[in-house]
Amino acid sequence: MTELLDSTSSSESSTMTDSAASAISAGDGPLKMTTRNVDVFYGEKQAIKDVSIDVTMDNVTAFIGPSGCGKSTFLRCLNRMNDTIPIAKVTGDITLEGEDIYAPQMDVVQLRARVGMVFQKPNPFPKSIYDNIAYGPRIHGLASSKDELDNIVETSLQRAGLWGEVQDRLQDSGTALSGGQQQRLCIARAIAVDPEVILMDEPCSALDPIATAKIEELIHELRGKYAIVIVTHNMQQAARVSQRTAFFHLGTLVEYGVTSDIFTNPTEEKTRDYITGRYG
Amino acid sequence: MNSTTALVEERNPTDWHSNAMQTRIRKRYAAERRFKALGLGAIILSAGFLAFLLIVMVGNGLRGFTQTELPVEIDFPAMTGGASASQFEGANGEANLRTLGVRDIVNTSVEIQYGDEGSALFSGGGWQAVSAAILSDPDIVETKTTFYLPAESEIDVAYKGDGSALAEAKVTELSDQLSTGFNWNFLSNSDATDPMQVGIWGALKGSLITMFITLLIAFPIGVLSALYLEEYAPKNRFTDLIEVSINNLAAVPSIIFGLLGLAVFLNLFGLPRSAALVGGLTLALMTMPVIVISGRNAVKAVPPSIREAALGIGASQMQVVFHHVLPLALPGILTGTIIGMARALGETAPLLMIGMRAFIATPPGGIVEPATVLPVQIFLWSDEVNRGFVEKTSAAIIVLLLFLLTMNALAIYLRNRFETRW
Secondary structure: OOOHHHHHHHHHHHHHHHHHHHHOOOOOOOEEEEEEEEEEEEEOEEEEEEEEEEEEEEOEEEEEOOOOHHHHHHHHHOHHHHHHHEEEEEEEEEOOOOOEEOOOOHHHHHHHHHEEEEOOOOOOOOOEEEHHHHHHHHHHHOOOOOOHHHHHHHHHHOOOOHHHHHHOOOOOOOHHHHHHHHHHHHHHHHHHHHEEEEEEEEOOOOOOOHHHHHHHHHHHHEEEEEEEEEEEHHHHHHHHHHEEEEEEEOOOEEEEEEHHHHHHHOOOOOHHHHHOOOOO | OHHHHHHHHHOOOOOOOOOOHHHHHHHHHHHHHHHHHHHHHHHHHHHHHHHHHHHHHHHHHHHHOOOEEEEEEEEEEHOOOOHHHHHHHOOOHHHHHHHOOOHHHHHHHHHHHHOHHHHHHOOOOHHHHHHHHHHHHHHHHHEEEEEEEEHHHHHHHHHHOOOHHHHHOOOOOOOOOEEEOOOEEEEEHHOOOOOOOOOOOOHHHHHHHHHHHHHHHHHHHHHHHHHHHHHHHOOOOOHHHHHHHHHHHOOOOOOHHHHHHHHHHHHHHOOOEEEEEHHHHHHHHHHHHHHHHHHHHHHHHHHHHHHHHHHEEEEEEEHHHHHHHHHHHHHHHHHHHHHHHHHHOOOHHHHHHHOOOOOOOOOOOOOEEEOOHHHHHHHHHHHHOOOOHHHHHHHHHHHHHHHHHHHHHHHHHHHHHHHHHH
């Protein structure tokens, strides 16, 4: 472990230049979000060091890396969920459709509606399935009538592949569903506010393999409709669902590129070591 | 390094059936049994105390709801000189009744029946019952009617089996005429000097008004403070100080709050003495820290994932608090509120300081009128010399306990309602 740490700090400078370069190269298709030279500090401790990544509309972007490498922290910068942690400080440029999301005139509430989020543990509200989906549209005033709201609820559930399973029991509690159904409910809830980007923070880590397969299938179907960023510690999952992969290590972006390249022919030795299971 | 390896090799296999092992097992079982017995003993002891309290209270108190009565036959046509029933109907009924002089009619009837000393056998308030009877049914003034009027306090106590020798003798003398009836006056009257005429209604109404004011002030302020401190306030030295202060406030002896109420509400703001408003405000000061502490704990117990979920789809901080955190925390907040309110309901000391121990013979008509509350009334009656007050005190305690139980039942109902909704 000590050897590993030493090698990291010695190769840090070369890593940073590489990551900046790969950020540009991986950005094909319409750009949705860009990040440039992002640093995140928790008090004195620096959790993210100079990360630059482009998120494109047509590709699913996966963040992989060992525990504590900062991939979730970085994800939470993209919809400013880190604002809720008083000691967290974010510097650098993060834009959504060219708008700086950390600019003072950016409304964080609207930003989070545009950049939806699905969490590690399914967290439906302790309300009915219908109200879980309808909550977002209601607070943002997205539906002007009951029919319109019903329509949003139905299409959101359909997109999340849950409609067939719950259409007869929309008034049942969302917490009564199985874990996998709950996670798809959370995805439907995020879809209901019509976001541009969906961030998924290890969405399958609390699910069984069958439920995981369904979520992965769902990610495939949602690709192209929304820009999707997924954090996962399951490398096979990253390989299966994503077209772009970013490998994080100790707060730095080691490598970012086309998923198949990262997994078959990584340029960095650290990436190769991680992918072949030497550490992690 | 070598010595450690040697030690490990020397270690013999553990003999799980050795005598030492068996003794240890026996000791462990004995300790388990001892602990269980102690716990059970503690439960039985506390249940015993509770049962003892309830039995004594109910045993003594139930007698407070009854009164000893003596029959008095009133010959209205002869006494009134032929008053007609229609005189006492409608709006002028009461005025006409006043000119009729019911008190004298009753006294005369009593003297006819029980001799010149007869009035001494009766409690002073009997004529009021007769007046009420005439107003509710004026036809009786054209007939000869027998009323059962409350006997004098000493006779009442003696008839119930706890009186002086003199009163006992009178009871033996009158034994075939004495009877027991339900004391309706106890539920509708207020404080009085004659234990046969006292009632609990004045104190009960005072308690209701005081509790209402306490709830009205302490609940919203307490809940808002709890929500602000948990959801909005930055965590720094200043908020730590506030937290410590609130915890300390909850532990301050209640009489200090009474002094505070006296200094602030009476002396500084000049609010009226003995008023339910001041009592409610003082008790609100006392209840608020309890609500804040329990409210904060309830808010803290709401899982962070719910907050994240709501924030994640773009709910504002206030929407998160009012749509998600507060509804989920409400059962816990309500439990804390009821604990605080129950404590306030039973509180005597701070109310003594703001003058609520005065003799109040009429139920309060508003929040600024002189009032008393149940525990203070109990305290006042328990101080009386007259033996007739002993059972009244117990009866008042029963009323207070019933009030408390009703409040708790309401709280449990509300809590369950909110819990099942979510």
